[in-house]
Amino acid sequence: MGISTDGTDAAGGLGFNSLAIHAGQEPDRLTGSVTVPIYQTSTYKQDGVGGLRGGYEYSRSANPTRTALEECLAALEGGARGLAFASGLAAEDTLLRTLCTPGDHILLPDDAYGGTYRLVARVLARWGMEFTPVAMHDIAAVAAAVQPNTRMIWVETPTNPLLNIVDIAAVATIAHEQQAMLVVDNTFASPYLQQPLALGADVVVHSTTKYLGGHSDVIGGALVARDAEIGEQLAFHQNAMGAVSGPFDAWLVLRGIKTLGVRMDRHCSNAERIVRFLSEHPAVSSVLYPGLPQHPNHEVAARQMTGFGGMVSFRMRGGEEAALKVCGLTSLFTLGESLGGVESLIEHPGRMTHASVAGSLLEVPDDLIRLSVGIENIEDLLADLSAALA
Incomplete structure (x- = not known):
C-alpha cells in the first residue's frame, strides 16, 4: 500500500495516519486485543513435523510482533516488503552484503552519516568493496563518478549533519541507466515527509531508533524494498545473518509509529x-x-x-x-x-x-x-x- 499525493492510500483509500495506526495491526484473533501483543517467545509448537501455525517456527526467522511492524513499514513507504533489524547499521550491513559482492563499487555521499562511512570504509572495504564519496546534490558529479562496476548509489536526503538535499528521481535515473541500485536513507525525513520508492529508489533504509520510534527508548533499523524479489533476497539474508529486531523492540517502534x-x-x-x-x-x-x-x-x-x-x-x-x-x-x-x-x-x-x-x-x-x-x-x-x- 502506497501513499498518493493527496495523503491517501492508492489501493485502500487510507491516509498516512490511518495506515500508521492500522497497517499490519489487526486486533488479536485470540483475545481481541487492539494493540499487537508482544510475542516474547523463541520457538513455536508445530502441529506435526513441518506443520507450522501461521508460518512461525523460530523467532529469528519470524515473529508475529515483528511481522506486524514489517507490514506497517512496507505500507507507509509504499513498498513490497519491509524488514526490521536490531539497529540501523545492522540493516545497512545486511543490505550491502545482500546486494553487493566483493569488487563491486558504490557511490556514497561525501557528507554521509559517520556510521555508514565507517561500515563501508573500515569493514566492507576489507571484504573487497570499492567506494567513492561524491556530492550527491550535484547531479553532474554523481553521473561523472559512476564506474563500470558501480552496483549501488547510496543517498541520504536530508544529509546528516549538513542537511543537503538530493534529487532522488534524478539520481534514480543515473543509477538505473547503469543497472545499479538506488538506496535512500530516509531516516531524517521519515515516510511521513518523503516517499523515496515512489521517486524511483529501489530500497529505503531507516534507523527506526529515530523518528519512527520517536521516544529515545529503542534501537532498531529497517529496510523496505520496492520489488518483491529484492525483498525476498533481503529476507533470506536477514534470517541467515540474524541481526533481527526483538519482539519488544519491534513493539516499541510500532507504538511510536502510531503518532509519527x-x-x-x-x-x-x-x-x-x-x-x-x-x-x-x-x-x-x-x-x-x-x-x-x-x-x-x-x-x-x-x-x-x-x-x-x-x-x-x-x-x-x-x-x-x-x-x-x-x-x-x-x-x-x-x-x-x-x-x-x-x-x-x-x-x-x-x-x-x-x-x-x-x-x-x-x-x-x-x-x-x-x-x-x-x-x-x-x-x-x-x-x-x-x-x-x-
Whole structure:
C-alpha cells in the first residue's frame, strides 16, 4: 500500500495516519486485543513435523510482533516488503552484503552519516568493496563518478549533519541507466515527509531508533524494498545473518509509529521557528535548513518533501570554541547523540556523531552545531537557545 499525493492510500483509500495506526495491526484473533501483543517467545509448537501455525517456527526467522511492524513499514513507504533489524547499521550491513559482492563499487555521499562511512570504509572495504564519496546534490558529479562496476548509489536526503538535499528521481535515473541500485536513507525525513520508492529508489533504509520510534527508548533499523524479489533476497539474508529486531523492540517502534504524523507536524513547526530565530542571531554565521529559500536545493526539497523536518544545523561565528560553549550551556536542549525523539537534543558533530570521519573527505566543520528539535513548547526552546547564545 502506497501513499498518493493527496495523503491517501492508492489501493485502500487510507491516509498516512490511518495506515500508521492500522497497517499490519489487526486486533488479536485470540483475545481481541487492539494493540499487537508482544510475542516474547523463541520457538513455536508445530502441529506435526513441518506443520507450522501461521508460518512461525523460530523467532529469528519470524515473529508475529515483528511481522506486524514489517507490514506497517512496507505500507507507509509504499513498498513490497519491509524488514526490521536490531539497529540501523545492522540493516545497512545486511543490505550491502545482500546486494553487493566483493569488487563491486558504490557511490556514497561525501557528507554521509559517520556510521555508514565507517561500515563501508573500515569493514566492507576489507571484504573487497570499492567506494567513492561524491556530492550527491550535484547531479553532474554523481553521473561523472559512476564506474563500470558501480552496483549501488547510496543517498541520504536530508544529509546528516549538513542537511543537503538530493534529487532522488534524478539520481534514480543515473543509477538505473547503469543497472545499479538506488538506496535512500530516509531516516531524517521519515515516510511521513518523503516517499523515496515512489521517486524511483529501489530500497529505503531507516534507523527506526529515530523518528519512527520517536521516544529515545529503542534501537532498531529497517529496510523496505520496492520489488518483491529484492525483498525476498533481503529476507533470506536477514534470517541467515540474524541481526533481527526483538519482539519488544519491534513493539516499541510500532507504538511510536502510531503518532509519527502528529509528531512530525510539531517537529517541523518548531524547527521553522528556531530557524527564523537563528537566522537573525548575530552569533550565528549560517543556518543549514532545507526550508530556507536560500538553501541551494530548496526547490528540490519543496518538490519531493511535504515538510522540511525537525533537524537544524548552524555554524558559529566564534568557531569551534564558541560551538562547544553553546553545546554546554543549554538546559532544555539535552547534550546528546541520536535524534528524532520527542525531546530536543544538541550536539557538536565534529566531536560526537561524526568523530569517526575526522581527517577524511567527510570531515565536518568544527564550528557546526546540530539540533534535533523536539516537540516541547516552542517558547521554552527559544528561551533556552537565546540564553546559551547570549
